[in-house]
């Protein structure tokens with residue numbers, strides 16, 4: 001077969017350009033396959049994988065002792081707002097331990113405060129996998145804590 005150079009004007013190539021998530025992308029009146037139709041399987045696969053991921057996350061949240069409001073899990077995965085989960089707060093004992101460890105010094109501004117003037121904070125944020133345990137607790141003065149959480 002002899003192959004000859006065939007000059008096609010751009011306007012002919014883009015004629016009938018179609019872009020469909022499921023039907024693929026074609027141009028040149030259907031003669032040019034930019035993204036073939038069969039790749040729609042990938043589109044479905046991705047949706048399926050996302051559903052599996054979500055299911056695994058819900059399961060994990062169900063077993064997470066820090067999540068005190070199990071019925072908040074669905075609103076949470078839809079909105080990503082942690083308030084729905086009512087994440088367990090640090091106990092007074094955990095707070096006292098952290099306070100003693102820090103010798104009353106705020107971790108942010110390095111000033112001394114009474115324990116009543118301070119608030120507990122997750123060192124590693126809960127949404128990054130940090131748990132509500134003594135080792136993940138630090139005490140911040142109220143001003144620093146407010147600034148940190150952007151309240």
Ligand SMILES: [Zn+2]
Nearest residue numbers: 106109141144
């Ligand atoms: Zn401070």
